[in-house]
Amino acid sequence: MSPVPRIACIVSDTLVDVQPPLPAVSHVSRTLADLRSSSPHTPTFVSVPAGGDPCASIFLHSPNARLVSLTASASPKLVSYLVPHLAELSDSPVVLHLSVSDDLSDVLLLRSAVPYFLLSSSAQQAHDNALLASRLARVERKLIVHAYNPSLSDSSLEEVPEDKIRQFLVGVPPNGAANGVNGHASTDEASSVAHQLYKFYEAAALATLSLVRRPFRPLVSHSSPNPHTVVFLSSSQELNITLDGVSFVSATLLNPLPPTRILHAIPASVSRVVVLEQIHRWSFKWTPLYLDVVSALQEREIEQRPTVHMGVLGSIDSITDIQVQKMLQSVAAEVAPPHLQLGTISGGEKAPSVPPHIPKHETSYTKILSHVFNDRLEISNSPSLVSSQGEIATSPEFALGRVRGQLDERDELISAVHKLLQSKGVDADLHSLLANWLLSKDDPVKSKTLGDTIVKALRQSPIPDPFAARILDLHSHLPSLSRWIIGSDAWSYDLGASGLHHAIASGLNVNVLIIDTLPYSARNTNDPSRRKHDVGLYAMNHGDVYVASVAVYSSYSQVLQSLIEADRFSGPSVVLAYLPYETESSALDVLKETKVAVDAGYWPLYRWDPSKEREGKEPFTLDSDAVKNDLQAFLDRQNHLSQLVRFKPQFASELVSSLGESVREARKRKAQQSYNEMLSALDAPPLLVLYASDGGAAEKLAKRLANRGTARGLSTTVATLDSSSIEALAQEEGYVAFVTSVAGQGEPPQNGRTFFKALNAAVARGDQPLKKLRYTVFGMGDSHYWPRPEDAQYYNKPGKDLDARLEKLGAERIASLGLGDDQDADGPQTGYKVWEPLLWKSLGVDAVEVTEAEPEPITNEHIKAASRYLRGTILEGLEDTSTGAIPASDTQLTKFHGIYQQDDRDIRDERQVQGVEPAYSFMIRVRMPGGVCKPEQWLQMDQIADEHGSGTFKITTRQTFQFHGVIKRHLKPAIQDINRVLLDTLAACGDVNRNVTCASIPTLSRLHQEVYQFAKSVSEHLIPRTTAYHEIWLDKKMVAGDALKDFEPLYGEFYLPRKFKIAVAVPPSNDVDVFANDLGFIAIIENGRLKGFNVAIGGGMGVTHGNKKTYPRIGDIIGFCTVEQGKYVAEQVMLVQRDNGNRVDRKNARLKYTIDRMGLDVYKAEVEKRLGYSLAPARQFTFDRNIDDFGWAVGEDGRHHFMLFIENGRVQDEPGRNFKTGLREIAKVHKGTFRLTTNQHLCVSDIDPEDLPLIKRLLSQYKLDNLEFSGLRLASSACVAFPTCGLAMAESERYLPILVDKVEAICEENGLRNDAIVMRMTGCPNGCARPYVAEVAFVGKAPGTYSMLLGGGYYGQRMNKIYRETVTEPEILAILKPMIKRYALERLEGEKFGDFTIRAGYISPTISGMGWYDGMGGEGIHKEIL
């Protein structure tokens, strides 16, 4: 990469970068991003879109800046922007770094209009000249143009380190005397001005020489002794040729270039001078350097003057010594050729226009347009027109002209039809056709069908009428087309010049789609001086214009609705479409940016339809949910306040005055007040404990510390780190103890990030505001979490940073930094026990005897017991409209009701910045044993997603429906709607038996009925009996009523220690991954009849990263039971766990740990003792797969089933894949059932043969029958993770498809397209998508970082284990590429990938859960070096 962007980033106060056209990426942005991570000094960055005018930004920043740099590619358009402003800028400290190729025609137009023009012809020279130019501009406050060729590279490039560059430039004062010298003066003055400028150049060159240790010369000469010829070159590349008698002179300073320097380069021995310049398109007769050379030679006596020839220099790469010799010979000939040329000139012939590149994301909108309007779609500035019409074809003016012409022609056609109708030669049929067409000419369908018939009729029976002939001429206008002009947001900067105003004001029936790509996160870096007009507002003000603001990654259906309404609107329509991206990066980034922009109200979704006003309806519709909710909350509050004021008028002034105050300020004051009260009441040093915690461990520790401080007589306060500020701490009189854990890749936890940002900013400013503060820090982390040496810095990073930065800010450390490590013998407590006494000692309370027992921390067990059988204060929490959340303890209880409180993590930071609470919403999970539902139930789920949720829903790994994004006031209606179709959500989550899953086996209808009924009966048998669910959600009568008491015969008031999962499998398919469950029933079929079940116990997936006391485990088979015994066996297995599970440590509470602690035999014996009989010996069975059987199958009862692929279970409509709509349409006509699978796919089942054609047609219409996916994709599975899951550490559902795209390509390269490799991903080690039994799995550790696991069994019979502890995508691909290749070449007949990785020696097999960590990190040469 060229060194120029780096230098520009380091030396400038403001850096204006004109972006390259997509898909190219700006080097400057990338360099700046790198610099930001390593240096506290970065410039103000202004990004100008490709083709934009940077001058306003330069003007805005140059008056106060010490240096403004522009980085851009030299183009005619840029030159046309710059030229008018050069005179004004000539006395400003500005460097224009313009990148050039092998044609300097554009950039040299600037040469005479600027004080300095530098040209670099090597990477090293570009580096040195960039420094020289910056120094010169800064010291002399002059405008400098520096042209360089960015494609030149130099492996031996010597770059000056950043600190030296800063020393070289910072602190050098501007030279005031230089002011007033510019490049525009009278001739005499001009020569002295040029002389003066040259002296400045020499001074700057000398200073730069001392830095880089390389000389600077305006003309660099490769001399031959006593040359007869001098070749002057002005070129962006070096010409390395040596010829006897020829001296080559390259110009690096093109302005001011003193004649003396030129003459110096032409010794008296020279008889011939050739000036070659890389100017391929030059409209003047003489080229610039040629004129300089000729004019310099005027100072010599005529007889001493050599002859001077002018020529064009082409690409230097192709020039050989022989070519140079030939050229010089031709010059020496008696009659020299009039046009000299050396080297080839590319682009001599005008390249044919190629359609412009359309960034891949933007096709999302064009695809929808084609999908909605099909052959009616007419894009009037389509890139496809470029090849025939030239580049102008994409401009709005061209498009508008085209539409105008087409509409004029259509008017003419209408008039011709009118005329022909009056003609006598028209028969009755044609007459009727023409009349009908006139009536339906704007109807999208009829206008085409009638038009086609008219054309056919006129061609078959020609009428000798000129209007008939005219109709045939204009027949392409018979159908009513949907005309669209598509443009970018660059059009909104200048409404007049872009033609947008003309479209809006035209009154024509034309639709304009403007795609705005500015990411929300980059909105502030956009040039504020380039004012983007609010096109929507402008168009609405105009009156009769349809306007919509849409965002495809926020609401697909709203986009569809808007496009259809825009098309229907008779007049101009403007649809503003949001699609934020900077590069052709992943759709995930676009999605996140869109969500934040829509949520923050930056990009509201709305529609304005003036035609509704004419019908007396409201023309404006606000479609943004978030904005709508905020608006609703605001209106509610307003209403509430006005009622209050009416009721108690004396409140009015208080209310009104308090409205303007920041809530945060008020809270702070209150806190300060109570703090002061405490200070005066207690005669002991105050201790403030501030914590930052994501998972709760640091919070728990901080609260415990505060309690222990109180017990020692200290007045303690405990709060989150973000509730404090640097300013507040600057006033702190007492002691502050900080406790922090680590989030993600060494980042501070969420509730400490704002404080950390402020801390970093204060350090960067070099202030010392915390001189009064006395502090100590305790950090909690896991040294094993980042095992690679290069990642070791992330261990306990926030704690270490906090400690070091507080000291930098002047604070006094009272006890040295304490570090708690999960890997220590006693976990973080080991470090804590050392640190805490130091704190007490420094506070002088170490000798205080503590007699009071420490209050016990509140655990889930307490919450359950105090909940009155899962009631808690859920009802009260639902009624509290002041927050979107429910109380913290209730969030534990709602899980038992199938409800999880979540917040949108994509927009969490942004909302915090805005000072509003997180965007709380709830996930609702349905209990649906066996995953079977009826069509009417499906339709209800579809509707619930639209009315109460996020518009989509998910088929989960527990074979049920899950809705996300349900806000608090929609919770109850949603649950009631679920109940209306006889489903519920009770016990779908929580410490109870969860949804019982069951094999989907499409082919065995009778057997499926039996196992399904069994799964249902087990679920019903183990359901909690509390009536709280009915009271809270279904408004049933209170059972408690202070008289009656609830009773839980199975669970008791403490319920289970942890969740409990049951699955029923039917061999040979293990689609439910039966061994991953606490309890598994494996159907034993003999002679086609269900005989009973083998019973497996002790499976479970959840793990905590780095905590070796936690591990995944697969179930052990303990015997056989009959169908009738099954539910009682389930009951007793669960009850032994209820009574023996670990209730002290939730991380060790699952059945798998209980079994390993008690011993499998003891556990089994206890179950049998409670049952009163022994289980029979286990029977034979065989599994051969755990993936779904995709495609059609016919059951033994003759009914049909189709297993379709829904990637990661997300049921939604997307461009080109309207799966949600398709399944809704199927549900409307389907008479059978739907079976959800634990692999998150769907079986449309029990289709009667007579309904088969209809279902097939619908499947095909909505592309639901497409199974043309690779084996890898069909076998892949991911959990939800971001943005809704509160435990997610990395992406999963949104990222796995992207990773599969890349791994799939590797499989295809190796001929493995159809081979299934079971690949799973989860966003955290909780393992919802059962990653630990996949052949290859990725478990999220931090954004973009995963643990990679290998060696699982193909049908879930063996666990994998960690192969690499931390990998990112490039590492994943680098690992898998050779591994998959080897697998393709070396696998044995039928050998599966997981088995191969073990046989090939990559990883050892996992024998047991407790041995899961043995052999992690790979085997032999594949072992990860830790």
Ligand code: SF4
């Ligand atoms: S595995 Fe973790 S990230 Fe994924 S859904 Fe489950 S809890 Fe959330």
